[in-house]
Amino acid sequence: MLTMVVPRLRLVVIFLVSLLVNTLVVRPLPAVELMFDYQSHFSDEQKKQLKTWLEQGKQAVENSIAPIPQQQLKVTLVQQKTRTEVVPWGQIVRGNPDSVKLHVSDRASLYALTNDWTLYHELSHLYLPYLDYPSFWLNEGFATYMQYIVMYQAGLLSRKRFIARVKAGFERGRRKTLTKPGKLNRVSADMWRLRAHKRVYWTGAAYFLEADLALQQRGSRLANVIAAYSDCCRRDNSRGIYLARQLDRLSESKIFSQLFNQYRERIDFPTVTNDQLEKIADYYQAHNG
Numbered sequence: 562m563l564t565m566v567v568p569r570l571r572l573v574v575i576f577l578v579s580l581l582v583n584t585l586v587v588r589p590l591p592a593v594e595l596m597f598d599y600q601s602h603f604s605d606e607q608k609k610q611l612k613t614w615l616e617q618g619k620q621a622v623e624n625s626i627a628p629i630p631q632q633q634l635k636v637t638l639v640q641q642k643t644r645t646e647v648v649p650w651g652q653i654v655r656g657n658p659d660s661v662k663l664h665v666s667d668r669a670s671l672y673a674l675t676n677d678w679t680l681y682h683e684l685s686h687l688y689l690p691y692l693d694y695p696s697f698w699l700n701e702g703f704a705t706y707m708q709y710i711v712m713y714q715a716g717l718l719s720r721k722r723f724i725a726r727v728k729a730g731f732e733r734g735r736r737k738t739l740t741k742p743g744k745l746n747r748v749s750a751d752m753w754r755l756r757a758h759k760r761v762y763w764t765g766a767a768y769f770l771e772a773d774l775a776l777q778q779r780g781s782r783l784a785n786v787i788a789a790y791s792d793c794c795r796r797d798n799s800r801g802i803y804l805a806r807q808l809d810r811l812s813e814s815k816i817f818s819q820l821f822n823q824y825r826e827r828i829d830f831p832t833v834t835n836d837q838l839e840k841i842a843d844y845y846q847a848h849n850g
Contacts, residue, residue, distance in 0.1 A: 696801025702765015
């Protein structure tokens with residue numbers, strides 16, 4: 562009798578453990594393959610440099626957030642003659658799958674490319690769906706919040722420079738709110754015509770900073786929730802309120818929907834304190850990737 566019961570008991574235990582593991586652990590996604598589309602004449606040396614930059618940038622973003630949630634990522638590269646900006650323009654081209662388009666300076670060095678924030682911003686967009694225009698502050702806010710965290714965790718920014726850059730960004734958002742008044746959702750929906758990008762981007766970044774701090778108090782962090790979302794629930798298109806509710810469900814909280822309701826019609830720029838910035842800097846210094 563006993564020799565029959567023990568193997569069965571072991572099988573039951575193994576089965577229950579496997580259920581627990583599958584419930585709690587985000588399944589690892591396959592490594593995304595970068596596909597390069599050069600739409601300008603680049604020398605072999607330039608192509609080598611661009612490939613190194615993109616591979617390292619992808620790795621830095623994935624170290625901070627999670628594997629990019631698609632198997633292939635096409636990167637279109639356009640050379641632009643400019644001395645003032647390293648990456649004058651970047652955008653996500655939504656499709657199946659999404660792709661990235663980057664305009665790069667013909668004079669950019671690998672060092673300059675690596676220390677530019679644009680690539681980290683654009684790649685961060687890939688973790689969220691394309692939202693309705695009134696909720697576009699969530700799309701841009703997440704990418705804006707993550708761009709400097711990625712650089713900080715990759716060792717590209719010191720603690721002092723990280724805080725300074727984020728603080729300066731919030732100040733740009735505050736000033737733009739004074740010249741682009743109105744409810745956030747309405748300004749967001751008409752962001753391009755109003756040229757209200759800085760208000761929309763940095764108000765959204767404040768939303769995710771608040772959410773991240775609240776999650777950290779619960780023993781989690783924003784990247785954990787976004788990783789779970791990109792693994793289980795990411796769609797091509799969605800609405801802001803639906804995204805907030807899904808993030809609530811995954812975080813077992815009401816953090817995202819409560820903040821969403823506070824933010825979507827606000828007419829002021831949120832107050833971000835030095836203490837909050839210090840806490841974020843301390844956290845990501847201690848949790849490096």
